[in-house]
Amino acid sequence: MEKKSLNIRYFIYFVISLAFIVVFLNFLKEREFKYFLLDYEKKVQKEYLETFEHYKNISELIYFNEFIKNSNLINILKELESKDKESITNELLVNFEDSFTFYKTLELEETTIYSSQNQLVLSTNEEPKDNFISKIVNKVITFKKDIIEYEIDEKNVYLIFSKPIFDEKLNFLAVINLKFNFDSLINHLEKNSDFRFRKIVSNDFSLDESFFLNMTSQNRNKLVVDLNRQVDVSLILKEKLIEFPLIFRTLFYSDFYKNSIYLLSYDLTQDNQIEKIDMFFDYIMLFLILILIIIYYLFYKINNFKMQKEFLDKEYEELFEQIDNYILKVETDLEGNITFVTKNFCKISGYTKEELIGKNINILKHPDVSDKFFEKLWSDLQDKKIWEGEIKNQDKYGNSYWIKAIIFPKYDINKQIIGYNSIRINITDTKQLQKINRLLKEDLSNKLNEIKVKDKTLVDSTKVHLMSKILDSLSHQWKIPISKISFELQKLHKFNQTDIENNIDLELKNLSNMLNEIKYLFSTRNSEKTNLLSVVSESIFNLKEELDKSGIRVKFDIKPEIYTTIPFNEIKNIILNILKNSLEQANMNKSENVLIYIMAIDEKIDGNSDVVIKIEDNIKGENKRDFINEILSATDDKYFDTYLYLSKLFIEKNGGLFWCDNTIYNTSYYIKLNKQDSK
Known part of the structure; x- marks a missing residue:
């Protein structure tokens, strides 16, 4: 839950940081666009003024050459009042025609001259006088100064330089108008610039370009x-995924036409500055996102590491507490002086930690243990670097107790031995139970001797040998419930006592049942008929609790009329031990949904009446197959303490046959015994 919360928290932090970066970079980008547009406006203005100055210089050149330097045209104009207009016009044409042809190469569109009374004297295009030109001429006549105006003629725009003409005595003579087509100025701009230009008339403006359609x-x-409000406009548009700057610059507002003339400038090249700025901020964005991911990833890993460390520290604390409370552990230096003990060790020894720390480990030595034992212990420990065995100790109050210990070296950072660790198990109860087991075995041996004398059926040495093996196997099997009882006793302080009492009760019942089986095992009942169905039912009933606990189901199919001459308790031991073997294999291989199926058939071959018992389980496991095959094929007493081996001994004792069909997926046990039909 904490890890999931950490993931959500860092994801939210990441989204917030990402949003902040996006907003901040967009702000910087917009500001950069703004600065660029201002700079772009200045460049456009500068290039326009340079081009405009070029045309202005042409007009100055014409005016200087023809009306300052050339006295012929001045003299002709002086005679405007004395001669008729037509003759003056012809004389002006004769003197000015060649020059005008040359000036047309300088993109001069038209030249007109007006008298001081605002009468048209000369027009190179022979167009009639219009009101706009008349208004310009009146201004020049009134103020005797140069005037620069824009004329709109249908779809064309003209740049007009209107200048007063004076004689050498500065007497006002006439007005000359030099007209240039604005398109030629646009062409001149584009030749000397990286930008593209257009003229825009506000009252005749249409958004017909494709990039305006994206707006x-x-x-x-x-x-x-x-x-229409004569406002300069700067904006950024997109055309075919390319962003570019667009500038509308007001050049002139005409009161006569009631409109404005704009110079439209834009840059559609793919590597224009807007695209570069946009690409630059995109790269910055990607870089910052990458940095952000790395930073949050590192913070996440650091915090995750801290959480894991806290979790592990907590686990280690709990583990140490469990070890301290339930494990017998002691550490010593090289001289055997105690440096650390657990609470459980203090509990069994009767000493407190303060009483043990700094004392030599010999404080626990029992008087019955010789010095040679400890000399050999330390010698083996120095040679083999590890020692394992049983030690008899004495607690603070003089009481004896047994422990099973494993002792191994403790190293420093330089891999030098600085002391020894010892893990111990209290086996006092086990020792006491072993003593009981020894007494039981001695008593059983005595009973066996009595049986050998009384029971004539056991005179045969082979059968006595088999019985000896059976008794050895049974004796060893007693150790299993006894050991389990000892183990459960040790857990009394650690676990719920009710569960342990139930486990001990189960093991005591197993021990009791086994002793009862031994009690009746050698009774003289050979002439007694044994019903096979009753034997199987009772065997399953005896193991019901253990089978249910392991989730194992047992089914059987046996006719009630099948009898055998084998004593009841002997055939019961055969069935019980095979079932116990399957139970043990199921637990070892952690098998689930285990089913054991028991069936029996009778057969008559050559006059002999026999019964064949088949016990099949579906326990899976490679180790199981190898283990069972090895038991059944063994010729020595290596596996005398196994359930399967004991069943084999009982079968052999009664002259039966025992074989197994064994795979990794299931096992079928076959038992062939002498059978007796019911009458």
């Missing part, structure tokens, strides 16, 4: 309103 209708309407 929203609201932005298009705002643009038209701004142009």
Whole structure:
């Protein structure tokens, strides 16, 4: 849950940081766009002024050459009042025609001359006088100064330089108008610039370019309103995924036409500065996102590591507490002085930690243990670096107790031995139970001797030998419930006592049942008929609790009329031990859904009446197959303490046959015994 919460928290932090980066970078990018547009406006203005100055210089050149330097045209104009207009016009044409042809190469579109009374004297295009030109001429006549105006003629726009003409005595003579087509100025701009230009007339403006179509209708309407208000406009548009700058610069507002003339400038090249800025911030964005991911990943890993460390520390604390409370552990230096003990060790020894720390380990030595034992212990420990065995100790109050210990070296950072660790197990109860077991075995041996004298059926040495093996096997099997009882006793302080009492009760019942079986095992009942169905039912009933605990089901199919001459308790031991073997194999291989199926058939071959018992389980395991095969094929007493071996001994004792069909998926046990039909 904590890890999931950490993931969600860091994801939220990441999203917030990412949003902040996006907003901040967009702010910087917009600011950079703004600075660029201002710079772009200055460049456009500068290039336009340079081009405009070029045309202005041409007009100055014409004016200087023809009306300052050339006295012929001045003299002709002086005679405007004395001669008729037509003759003056012809004379001007004769003197000015060649020059005009040359000036047309300088992109001069038209030249007109007006008298001081605002009468047209000369027009190179022979166009009639219009009101706009008349208004310009009146201004020049009134103020005797140069005037620069823009004329709109249908779709064309003209740049007009209107200048007063004076004689050498500065007497005002006439007005000359030099007209240049604005398109030629646009062409001249584009030749000397990286940008593209267009002229825009506000009252005849249409958003017909493709890049205007990408604008929203609201932005298009705002643009038209701004142009009609004579407002300079700078914006960024997109055309075919390329962002580019667009500048509307007001050149002139005409009161006569009631409109404005704009110079439109834009840069559609793929590597324009807007694209570069946009790409730069995209790279910055990717870089910062990568840095952000790395930073949050590192913070996440650090915090995750801290959480794991806290979790492990907590686990180690709990583990140490368990070890301290339930494990017998003692550490010593090289001289055997105690440096550390657990609470459980203090509990069994009767000493407190303060009483043990710093004392020599010999404080626990029992008087019955010789010095040679400990000399050999230390010698083996120095040679083999490890010692394992049983030691008899004495507690603070003089009471004896047994422990099983494993002692191994403790190293420092330089791999030098600085002391020894010892893990111990209290086996006092086990020792006491072993003593009981020894007495029981002696008593059983005495009973066996009595049986050998009384029972004539056991005179045969082979049968006595088999019985000896059976008794050895049974004796060893007693150790199993006894050991389990000892183990459960040791857990009384650690676990719920009710569970342990139930486990001990189960093992005592197993021991009791086994002793009862021994009690009746050698009774003289050979003439007695044994019903096989009763034997199987009672065997299953005796193991029901253990089978249920392991989740094992047992089914059987045996006719009630099948009898055998084998004594009841002997055949019961055969069935019981095979079932116990299957139970043990199921637990060892951790098998689930285990089913044991028991069936019996009778057969008559050559006049002999026999019964064949088949016990089949579905326990899976490679080790199981190898283990069972090895038991059944063994010729020595290596496996005398196993359930399967004991069943084999009982079968052989009664002259039966025992074989097994064994695979890794299931096992079938076959038992062939002498059978007796019911009458």
